[in-house]
Amino acid sequence: VMSDRDKKLLIYLGALVILAAAYFLVAKPFLDKIDALSNEKNQLQTELVEKREAYDNKEMYRNGLDEANTKINEIIAEFPEDNSDEKSIMFASRAEADIPIWFSQMKFAEETKKMINGQEVQSASEAEQEQLEENVENAEGEGDVSDNPSDQEAGEATDNTGLADLMCRDTELGLTFQTQYDGFKRLLAYIRDYKDRMVIKQIDFSYSEMSGMVSGSMVLSQYAILGPGRELPEVETNVEDFGTPNIFQNTDHGGTILDLIEDIYSDFIRMLLGDLPEEALDELGTDYFVKVNAVTDNTNGKTIGRGDDTSESTYITSAANKKEEVTFKVSGSGGNYSVYYKVGKAEYTDTINKDSDGKVYLRVVSSSRMSDDDESAVSLRVINESDIPLVVNIESDDTSEPRVGVMERVGNVTVNGGQQ
Structure with a gap:
């Protein structure tokens, strides 16, 4: 038979067990949820304050975006719309006339394409290029549709530049040349000041003390930025007056084409010298x-x-x-x-x-x-x-x-x- 004292101890123990179970099973999860909601509330309040500050300064941000877009567009405008073999040929032709210099060999190397975001694009065939341009046009069209006026307003600046749709093209051009020492210096300045962006990727040359001529080869990297609305203008080749009905006889020159080539070569060497x-x-x-x-x-x-x-x-x-x-x-x-x-x-x-x-x-x-x-x-x-x-x-x-x-x-x- 249990004494009254033992009965009281059992009652107290049972009460403690009930209280502990109530705390861990009911109260603690509820308190944890309160803490989580409180933290979330504080985070939302912080975000609300930041968004209110951003909203209050929206004109400043918009002006900053417009200024940045203007600078971006100015940089893009400094690059040609595209590269082509015709442009490279005319670059060499004009350089020969302006410097003067003689390019005895030209080599068109494989080009490299990259999206502005850094994703590399492999050299594509004409069909692949057309598909890429079609995708860019579709992406541009979809980007103009928005059900929310505020979304259109916020995205206005980025739509103007379309950076995600722009692609960089690096085309290598190999040239073998011969010129005077002064002409060699003019060549370097000519490349530096040329209207299209290009850099000398590699160069090897030698100087002859006997003739005073500089001979060598170089590889040029020609850069262009492709994108919606950027179309390459037609290249002026100025070759309408070139050629003859009979490549083996030139009536204006009065001799065979071989005689004409010999005279042209002699004149060109004299110009170089x-x-x-x-x-x-x-x-x-x-x-x-x-x-x-x-x-x-x-x-x-x-x-x-x-x-x-x-x-x-x-x-x-x-x-x-x-x-x-x-x-x-x-x-x-x-x-x-x-x-x-x-x-x-x-x-x-x-x-x-x-x-x-x-x-x-x-x-x-x-x-x-x-x-x-x-x-x-x-x-x-x-x-x-x-x-x-x-x-x-x-x-x-x-x-x-x-x-x-x-x-x-x-x-x-x-x-x-x-x-x-």
């Missing part, structure tokens, strides 16, 4: 040089020196933006010769060894005038007191206002093959 006459083509060499160009912050107007002097220890210069007298004098005999040259107040005396049947070559490299204020020029006094000929070649001079003039010739001196 600074319009030197044909008589001077066999007399190319660079024992000494005179370089005449515009005076800038980084370059002197006149430089004279030995052609093979990489240390420039034999160089003399003048930074005067005016016409100056240049004296070049060769003396000596029996293979040992003294060479004296002077420009302005600078002068230098050098020695050179030549065979008894050899020649001393002076190469004068001029350039076109940069502006009306460009007055850099020289008057040459060429004196030969030696027992071998002195050959002077003047090239790349300004056609309308030459920088180089021969003031005096003494002794056995030939200028441009005897043309001056």
